[in-house]
Amino acid sequence: MLSTDRKAARANPGRTQLLSALSQYGVLATLILLIVFGALRYTGFMSEYNFSTFLRYNSMFGLISLGMCFVIITGGIDLSVGSVVAMSSVVAALLSPYGVVVAVLGAVAAGGLVGLINGLVITRLNIQPFITTLATLLGARGMALLLARNQSGVGIDPGNTALTWLGQGDFLRLPVPGVIMIIAFVIGGIALRSSPFGRHALAIGGGEDASKLMGLNVGRIKLGVYVLSGALAGLAGMILAAQLGAGQPTEGLGWELSAIAGVVVGGTLLTGGVGSVWSTLVGAMLLGLIFNILNFENGKGIISLSPYWQSVIRGGFLLLVVVLQSRLGRQEGKG
C-alpha cells in the first residue's frame, strides 16, 4: 500500500488530471488520426459502405472486449471468449427454427453458462482465472464442434429472417450489430460508473482481501463478471451466426487475445482495479482499424504486404500503442 502512496503522493493534482485525460484520449486521438490518414489516402475508405462493414465485423470484438474489460477490472482474465463465440453461434443456429427470441436467448444463455462454470470454478475451487478459462477455451471449442457434429457451418433456418436481420440488417442506416454493440457499451458504461456491481468489481480488483473484509460478496461479483463476459460472448456468437447465416464452430480462434489487446490498448491494467468501458471501445476499434487500413494499403498496390508482414506490423503496432499508454500512465504517477 505504501508504494502506491509514494507514487501517487508526488503527483500534482492538476497535472495528474491533465495527463490522465491525455492517456485516456491518447488512444482516441490515435484512432482519429488513423481515420484521417485513411480518408486522405484511400478512395472508398470514408464510404458509408466501408464504415458499415467495419462496424458489422468489429461489433463482435467490441462485445467480447466489453466483457473482458469487466473481468480484467476484477484482476481476472477470460481466455474462453473466442471458443464461446463459436459455441454460441452454433447454439443460435440450432435454435433458429424456434424463432428469433429463442435463438438469441439460447445463444446468450449458452455463453452465460460457460461464464457461470468459469466463475464457479474460480470462486469455489479457487483455481486461477488464467487456468480455468484456458480449460474452458478447450472445452467450449469441443462443445462447439460436438454440437455442430463436426460440420464447418450449421445453417440458420432460412425462415428466421428476424435473426438474419440482427446480423445483416440495418437500423437507421446503421448496421444492427453495431447498434447492439453501442447499446451494450452504454449500459456497460453506466454499470461501471454508477452501479454497485461495477464499483464493487473495481474495488475487488483493487484489493480482494480488503473488499472481502469490508463485507463485499466477492464471490458473487466475480461470478457476475464471468457470467457477463460469457453472455456477451454469447451475444457476439449470435451476431456471428446471424451475419454469416450459419453457426461457426471453428470461428473465434485467438479472439480472446484480440479482446485482451483491445482492453489493454484502452488503458485498462491487467492487474485490475482500474479501467474504463469507453477506452475499451476505442481500443477495440483501433485494433480493428489496423486490419482495415492494411487491406486498403494492399489495394493501393504500391507495396504488397503479405499476411506475414501484416502480423509483424500488428505486433509492432500493439507494442507501440501499449508503450504510449503506459508512458502516459506513468507520467501520471510522477510529479
Added chain:
Amino acid sequence: QTMLPKLAQKASYKVGFAQTESNNPWRIAQTKSMQDEAKKLGHQLVYTDAAGSTAKQVADMRSMIAQKVDAIFLAPREDKPLAPVVAEARKAGIPVILLDRNIDPALSKAGTDYVTFVGSDFIKEGQRVADWLIKNAAGKTNIIELEGTTGASPANDRKKGFDDVIAKNSKFKIVASQSGNFARDTGRQVAETLLQAHPEANVIYAHNDEMAIGAVSAIQAAGKVPGKDILVLSIDGGKEAVQMVVDGKINYVVECNPRFGPKAFATLKDYAAGKKLPAKIINADRDYTPQSAKAGLASAY
C-alpha cells in the same frame, strides 16, 4: 433477377483475391500461382488473407468492394456465409469467380450471382483414394484415417467420399480415425499413437500430403516399412509426396492441384470477352501411382 455485371475488356485489371488462409503449403502454392500469373499478365492483385476466419473473409470481401476492384476471385472458406457478400459484390458491379470451394447452390447460383466455380471436387478425391485401395489392397484392410482440421470442409468431404465407398465393402475396416490437423507434426504424432494402439493397422489414409509425410516418419519410428508393411495414401500431390511415391514410401496420391492462376485468369478473360461459361470448371486432377509417379514428378507442384 438482376444480371451479372459486365466486365470491360482491358489490358490490365485490378482484381481481388480473397484467400482463406496461408498456413499450409497447399494454400501458399495457390496464392503464389495467383500472384505469379497476375504479374505475368500485368494485372494488379489485391490480396487478402482471412487467416482461417470466415467472418474476416466476409469483411475482407467487403473492403475489396469498398475499394472498387474490377473483379474478385474468392476461395470461400465455407459454403453458406459468403453468399450474401457475393450478392453485394454483384450489386456493386463486381463479378466474382469462385476458386476451389463452392457456395451453397440454394443461396447463390453460377451465372446469376457469381460467374463460375473453378476447382476440384473434394468428395470425389476421397472416393478415388478408396477405389484405388479396394483394387490394390492386396489383403491390407485395416485402415487408420488421418483427418484434416476438425470442422474444415475439405476434411469432411474427403472423409465422406472415402468412408462411403469403404462402408460398402465389408472386407475393409477403419480401425481408427482421428484429426491430424492437416499438419505434418500433428499427423506424425497422431499416427505414432494410433499405430501403437492398433498394431493390426496396415493402411494409413491421410487427408493431405503433409499428414501422410508425417505418417511415414511415424511408421519408420515404429520400426516398420512405409509402403510395404503399411500402405500410405494421400491427397494433394505436392512434389515431396510424389517423390515419396517414386521412392515407394507412399503408395498412392490423388492430385489436388493448387496452381489455379492460369485457369483463373483465363476464365476472367473469357468472361470479359463475353464467352459463355459453364457453372463449374472442374480441374482435371491426376493421380500418382507407383507406375505413374516418376513421369509426373517434374510437373508436380
Added chain:
Amino acid sequence: MQNIQKAFAGIKALDNASLSIAGGEVHALIGQNGAGKSTLIKVLTGAYRRDGGSITFAGAAVDFASPLAAQRGGIATIYQEVNLVPLRSVAENIFLGREPKRFGLIQWPAMNAEAARLLTELGIELDVRRPLGSFSTAIQQMVALARAVSIQAQLVIMDEPTSSLNEREVETLFGVIRGLKQRGVSVIFVSHRLDELYAVCDRITVMRDGRTVFAGNMSDISRLQLVEQMLGREIKNVGAQTGFVRSETSKAARPLLSASSVVRGTRLSGASVEVGEGEVVGLAGLLGSGRSELARVIFGADQADGGEVRFAGQPIHFRSPSEAIKAGLGFCSEDRKGEGIVPELSVRENLTLALLPRLSKAGVVNTQQQAEVVERFIAQLGIKTSDPDQPIRELSGGNQQKVLLARWLAMNPKLLILDEPTRGIDVGAKAEIQRLIGELAQEGLGVLMISSELEELIEGCQHVTVLRDGKTVANLSGGSITEPQLLHAMAQGLEPEDAPKPPTQPPTQSVVA
C-alpha cells in the same frame, strides 16, 4: 465467544480462547505477537471458520459466514493491516457495500457529501473523490475509522488502529471511542501500547499462546501484572520502559555516515543526518516529515536530486539497494508486508535473502552454512516458528519482524537503517529487539533508527535528528533528548508546554457529536 478453537495447517492458533464483552463497554484485547488476537477477531467476524467453540452475540448464538454477514449482524471491524482499497476514492472506501442508491444507481453527490461530513467530524478535510492511496497511512487509518463509525454497529472492533497514528490522531480516535460508548456501542480495542489501554478501556482480556489467560476490569490489574500475564512469567526489571540499556558515556565515535542537505522532489528539502560507528541515532519527526524518504535515499532505493551522502569517509551515490548492501548497509522497511517479507518463501529463505550471495560459491548456495546461520538467528532472536521451512506468512507480525531483523544482522552490516523496527510488536519482543539493537551498537554497528515512539528515541539513542517537512530542524544529543525537547522540535512553533499531553490524561472534548 466460548472455547474457540482454530488451527492453521495443524498448528493451533487458538486453543480454548474465550472473550465476553458487555454492552457499551470498551474492551482491551492484549497479548504477545502471535497470541491469537487477530485470529480471534477474524473468527468472530467470519473471515475465518472456527474449528470449535461457540459465539453468542446480542443474546443469540451466531455463526457469521462472512465479514458481510457480521457487518449486517451489527459488527464493524477495522482489521490490523489497513484493509481498504487504495485505488478507489475515499468516499467509496467509506461506503463500499452500502452505497446510497436510487433506481439501483449510486448517488455520487450524496455519497461524497456524506463522506466529507463524516471525515470532518474526525477533524479531517480532504477531497473525498481522490483515490485513497494518494493519502498517508495515517489518513487511511482515519478513513477506516470513519467507515467503522458510520456503520450503525453494536460492536466496533479495532485491531491495532493506532500503530501508525500520531498522538494527536490517537486523541481523536479516543474521542470517537468515547462517543461510541456513550451511544451504548461496545468496542474491542487491540493495542500493544499499554498507556492507550489504560486511557480508554473498561475491561481487559489477555491472551497467551491462543488461550485466554486473564479477563477482568482494567482497574483491577496493574501494568506489571498485565505484562506478567502476557508473557507468562514474572518480570523483575520494569524500571525502564524499553529494552535499551543506555550507554552513559558515548565515546567520540568515528563518523560512519553523513548525509547533508539531501533533496528529493517535494518530500525532502535539505535533510541531514550523521551516524558514527557504534552509535544509535534516532530519526524523529511527525508523520510524513520525510524520515522514510531520507532512509530510502541513503539506501539507494530512491535517488536524490541534490545533497551529499558520505559513507565511511567516501562520498557515495548508490544507484540501487544492492550497491548499498555491498558497501555494508542494511535497511528494514516500515512496511513489513509490502516491502519486507516474501510471503510464500520459508523463514529460512527469508532470513538469508540478502545473505545468499555470500553463502554461495559460483552462484551455488552452501545449504550447510545456510542452515547454520538460520538456526543461530532463530535461537538468538527467539523467533517462534515450527520449522525453518514454514512459510513466513504463517508467522505472527512480531515474529516476521524478527526474521527481517535477522536478515540484516546476518549480513553483519556496518550501518543498519531501521524504519519503525518495533511497530506493532508486543512488549516482550519489543524489549528483546531494543536490547539487541543496543548490544549490536556496542559492538561497533551504526544504527539509524526511525521511530514514532518517544521512549524509544529517548532511551535508545545517543543522538536524535529531527526532521520536519523534509528538513533537518534539530539535532539533540545525550541529556538534551527529552520528551519536551523532541516534541518542541518536531512541532516547532509550539512551546514544549503546549505539546500534546501524554494520553494518560484524557482530554475532555469529544469529536463525535
Added chain:
Amino acid sequence: MRGSSGWQGLLADLKQVRASILILAALLIFNAFFTPYFLSVQTLNVNLTQVATIIIVAMGMTLVIATGGVDLSVGSLMAISGVLAPLIFLSPAFANLQWLGILLAFILPVLVAGAFGLLNGLFVTRLKLQPIVATLVLYIAGRGIAQVITNGQLQSFSTPAFTYIGLGRPFGIPFQVILMLIIVAVTYWVVKRTVFGRSVLAVGGNETAAGLSGIPVSKVKLWVYSISGLLSGIAGLIVIAINSSSDANQVGQNMELDAIAAVAVGGTLLSGGKAQVLGTLFGALIIQLIRFTLLAKGVPDAAALVVKAAIIVVAVALQQRRRRE
C-alpha cells in the same frame, strides 16, 4: 536441516506434488488395464519423444511464471529458431564445410530465440509492460517474422547430422529425451541450489522486498525470459529435426497453452513465488498421457477437448486441495 538438500529435499519436493504423481499413476494404471498394447517400450518411446519439447519449453515457463510473469511467445520463438536452422545448414556458403554449417545451425537459432526472449524481458523490465501483453507482442509478430523469412514456404531436408537431435537414439534412448532429462535436472538444481533460483522465487514472491534485499530484480527477469527463449529455440530445433522439415506456420503452434497447462497441472501457482520443477515434469506427462489415451481409445477430437478441459481443472483443483489441507 529438514527437507533442504539432497535426497531428503527431493523427497520433500515430490511430496509437494504428490497429487500430480497420483493422477499420473492413476492414468498409467487405467491404461495398463484398458488400453491394449499399452505396456510396451514403444509406448514409452512414443510418449516421451512427443512430450520432450513440451517439457523443455515448460521448464522455461516454470521459471517465468515463478517470477510472476508468463510467456505467450514460446511457440513463435520455436518457429523462428526452426526456420533459421535449415537456412543455415542448407546455405550454399557451407556447401564445403557442412560440419560448420550444422554446428552453427545448432547454435545461432537458439541464440536468436534467446535474444527475442531477452527482448520480452526488456519489454517487461524497461517498458514496464505486463508480461501477458509484453509477450503477446512477439506471440503475434514472432510467427510473422518466421513466416516472412521463408515467405511461408516449408523447408524440407534430410541431413542426418542435424536430425540426430530429433531422431538419434544413443543407447536406444531417443536423443531428445536425454536432452529433456538433462534440462529438467539442471532446472531443478538451479531452482533449489543456486542464488539465481532463489532470487527468481523472491522476485516472484515480493518484488519490492527482493529489490530492497539487494536482489537485482530486472536482471533476474531478463534472465528468465531469455532462458525461456533459449529453451524454446532448442525445442524448435527438435521439432524440425523429427519432421525433417521446417514449417514456419506450424512449428510450436499452441505450445504456450500446453506449457502453461503443464506448469499449472504441476502445482505451480501462476501468481509467482513458487516453482515446482518436478511438478511441471509430471504435469506435462499427465497432459501427454491424456492425449495418448484419448487418441488410443478413439475419442473424437471434439469430445477429447472437453475431456481435456475437465481433467486440467480436476488436476489443478486436487493439487491445490493438498496445498491447503
